[in-house]
Amino acid sequence: MGKFKKIVASGLASFMLMTTAPVAIPALSHTTEVQAASLGQSLVDYGKKFMGVPYVFGGTTPRGFDCSGFTQYVYKNTAGIKLPRTADQQYKVGTAVSKSKLVPGDLVFFANTYKPGISHVGIYAGNNMVLNATTKQGIALVSLNNSYWGPKYAGAKRVVEYYDGFKDVTKNDPTYNAIMTLTDKNIIQGFDDYTFRPDQPVTRGQAAAIINRVLQQKPVVMSHFKDVPKMHRFAVDIAAIREAGIINGFPDKTFRPDEYMSRTEMAVIVQKAFELKLGNAGAASNPYAEIKNSYWAYEAIVTMSAIDKTGIFQTEKYYGDHRATREAFSAAIYNAMNAK
Template sequence: MFVTLSPLASNKTEAASATVGEIITAYGKKFMGVPYVFGGTTPKGFDCSGFTQYIFKNAAGISLPRTAEQQYNVGKAVSKSDLQPGDLIFYANTYKKGISHVGVYAGNNQVLNATSSSGITLVSMNNSYWGPKYAGAKRVITDQNWFVDVAKSDVSYAAIKSLTEQEVIAGFDNLQFRPDAKVTRGQAAAIINRVLGMTPNQISHFRDVGASYYFAKDIAAMKESGIIKGYSDGTFRAGAEMTRDEMASIIKRAFNMTPTQSAAASVKYTDIRSTHWAYDGIIAIASSDRTGYYAGTKYNGTKDATREAFAVAIYNAMK
């Protein structure tokens, strides 16, 4: 799975793929030149472990102990030949005996290091001072490519993992999936068409969606297939958020889902009736759910559809 800025999240240009370690080191490089301050833990001044603790926490939500000696006792030991960006690099016998200094491997044989002479800087692994004091490396990043806000214990984990591995959905360049973020009509068109791969006959169907719009081809494909329709005033309103009811109706049409009577009987929602306009879609989503995300007695159809809810629904529909 690669972490990019996703069309399901935004209509901005996609960011380059990056591992957690690369994101941490890129974030750390923003503080190049910040002076060394013994005991420093903020961008006003860092000591070595204060710097590593700060960037791991703020770039990836990873908590490290306070001192270099304590940080040496966490993670998995790795050899020099197996170093990856984001690995902690330890040094011994600098200002005291034993483990006394820590930096972050930045790739290309360089360490992002809080030095007393130059502050935060890049130092070669072969540096005449630091090289001989090298004491080992530890990897505290257990999954180089996973989201910091999606736990493996979450019921949506399998769905999000599957869709990201298939490059159907992606996250943001700060290693966040943002499961609670809302889904817009334009984003829904883009992610559905990533699965269906439809090519429209023409690009411009709506007066508010130009041919150069980021989701223009996807929106046109949704229009021509009848999956997501426009409004009577000739607009599509790509930036409008959708409700869970609307999401259910759209996904049902996209994947030709026709729930059976037994499927309907298995759904125990008390806030939806068979006469509701999105009833079949809601039943289709709930009865096909293999994650447990849509379990319960309420569907809450008038609430906004979130990235998590949409991802789980797409995952189930694809199966």
């Protein structure tokens, strides 16, 4: 992991970060940001809210569920995934997974309960437990070692295989590892609708918070900026990052936490925060035709390509004037954390 730097910004780069921030844009929507959990765990957490709801044959609502009605309801309302209606039909979807590889959210199937063949389904909840609709207890957790359910285990299917963390980030995405690593470490978070929103731009306040979740710096003074009250959700992070010289304020004593950040500004602050050095070899391999070596942020931008482990900065143009998205910012932080 790169060595973190606490320096006071100076010279042209510092001036540009203070004076060339994007035009003010209204704050982001108020959809709640939450600690990212896997979508599978979110299915389990949502399903547990119905524990005790009675079993009703043919039931598909919280007034009463049968087994497949329960799994269908949970998948639809948590992940927006429409499962077939019956257990035997649900057994035909998804990817088969062995019992030893079960993860929360997997569909677990049982055979020969009230009829021959696949006849019951539940949601794997971890620790060898299955959340399902039972005739006696209603929605309840049962053990796969249970004397009744154990012998009737018939297999499992993973329906959310490509949505291991968020509905809009798949395992095929080049930034998947970066995003999941940062969310697992609580450095960046997802939203309460189980999306990551990779194309959503990053604000100056969010950038300060994300970086300080890595640096863990504590500010000496909390009241640097007139538009960041002490009760602001990013107040501590903004003050700490300002004192470290990583993101500065403006001449009018504002920080403008809701303004979006450009990709050029992203490169400069990430380089500062992690004390990244391009070196002669990197300087000779500038892939961006529009970035000349006389440009004030040349080294920071070319560094984004030099340390890139995701591939999203391996492009012919850098597009420095574009807004830094949550995906790009996550990749930049991930790359910096793993830079040697």
